[in-house]
Amino acid sequence: MHVLELLTTVPGIWVWVGALLTLAIFSFLFGDNPLYKVAEHLYVGVSVGYMITIYYWNFFKPDLIDPLFRGGQFIVIIPALLGLCYFAIFIQKLSWAVRIPMGFVLGWGAGVAVPAMLQSYIIRQIQGSLLAPEMLASWDTIVWGIVSFLGVITTVVYFFFSREQKGALKVVANIGIIYIMVGFGASFGYTVMARVSLLIGRLQFLLRDWLGVIS
Amino acid sequence: MNFAERLGRIDRRIVFAFIAVVVIVPFFLPLSILSRVSPEAQRLFDAVEDIRPNDKPLLISIDFDPQSMPEIYPMLEALLRHAFARDVPVVVMALWVTGVGLGELALNQVAPEYGKEYGRDYAFLGWKPGFAAVVLGMGRSIPETYPTDQYDTPLDELPVMQGVRNYDDIPLAISLSAGDPGVMTVWIPYVQARFGQDLGAGVTAVSAADAYPFLQSGQLTGLLAGMKGAAEYEFLIAEAGYTEAATPAIQAMDSQSMAHLAIILLIVLGNASFILTRKRK
């Protein structure tokens, strides 16, 4: 209790905890070492503890225990039993039962995914390529609209592997490569940005929250 | 080893130190270059600006966790500041179990700045398992999907949730997304496509380039891309006079600029060495 009180009453002690753990992870830059390993395993342990906590308070209590024991909603027993079938994997004779919840969830997931993917990734995207009225707003939007449309077609052709790419198909696929490389380049540029941002964020924490040398 | 070869074999530790220096120095010697606001960020700002105050709530989904915190967390704070400053009610939820604490942190930080009260001005629904089932369920009934909030309070006891049945009562949803489940894999296919929900997004820079088809097709109302997007939003709300709070993402932009130049320089050096060495051979 004494240590716990110290942790919650001494101002700034948690910042020190956060800073030392941050430095422990940074120590990996000098090679794998016990300090880093402890921090890494601590992260996994606390994360699992956190997940168990949230599972209980956000799911088990309000969606299973309360409806069953306080609300009398016995219908939740059926999905709960189906869910428990996952644990059949540990009983050799019953291990096949794990397929029951898997079958239901996979079938359900696939069933809701088919129309959703069709609508959002295909129909709406085709509409975006062909039927966007703002494309006709000015000469440059018309030109870029056509350039984009060609890009979509040639990219799709590039990924069409069912027939050998030669002749006209090869020419179109080669144009597709240009678009794909620009797309990958954009992704790479953004990835650099992302990684640098994460580093900046942690250095801001060390310099501002911990050391207080920047405002 | 000649000059060209040496150019391509700079020790890894020197590269590390170089990156550290170019990131740290601008904190002390800021360049103070103003960031230009991208049209995508402006569109998201305008969409939040269009929500009627003291009416239906803005929905923010935390679809990220501490691993992308420096990029996306400033977006969450800036969006909350924008909504609270305009008296727009806010409902926060999470599709990532490990992101729940970030919602708690941001709400505890920002709500007191505007004197906002839990339950009356904002609500935190927390996390539920089965992300597709959660967002689809919310399209039918939010109180059925979330019988209680993050603090085990029944939703019908929260004034802010009165009259909020499903997406029909959500003028704008924003997914702050670091991958799957997130805006492109869950919110666009299951919510925007199925229910016609107006949807905005804040994404990690890694996935930003993938989001442009959805911006062009109008499936996304606006987009914040990485820490740069967060900086743009911080700038927009500060310029509109909604906040005087710290702007960590704007502060970071000088370091970001210098680090990008440094990495380009390193790639150019590597390639110069490659070309010179190849010519010699």
Place this chain on the structure above:
Amino acid sequence: MKQALPRLLCLVAGVVMIVQFFVPHGVSETLFSESLRWVRIISAFALILGVRSIIAHHGTRVRRRTAGWVYSAVTLTAMVVSTFIGLFVGKDANTPSLLASGAQTPIPLHMQLLYENIMAPLGATMFSILAFYMASAAYRAFRARNKEATLLLVAAFIVMIGMVPIGAAIWTKFPDVAQWLLNVPNMAAKRGIWFGIALGMIATSLKIILGIERGWLGGGRG
């Protein structure tokens, strides 16, 4: 029975969900609504299975005293302590714990504190060190060996410079060029890729529903 029942469940659930989307009848809506609750509950159990496998992995390492077992002990200890705090002391400052009936936790320590000060710094830092490795790898390996690689490199440079404030300071048109690159060629390529992903996912989903794809049935004996 051991294969037919799961496959039948998969087929029925899949077909009903597809039909439900296109025919939003009262009965199918009720069925859909109840199925949503079922899926949420079943999914939660699958997640517990994941947590269990982490515990089993580290538990075995500690029991067998394999190399690095001490680190596994750190994981297990951290997990037990944080679970205890999360369940019995408090999830956050506002949630009642299993020990205290009131809204206040018995001691001013709760899971949210551990989250903000242990989990968040560790998680955020873990990925931040990638900045160093990425810079080093880009320097060493990112070579303009051919036309395609050069194109990729140029596009990356334009985005890297155009999307940060210094880009406009170098050349005022840099942000516009980067924006165009993202909105036109990048958008077109990504749209083509999304088409491919969607077609692949739809095909796989239909194969699962119709029982052509049966890889998942390998999840148990018999």
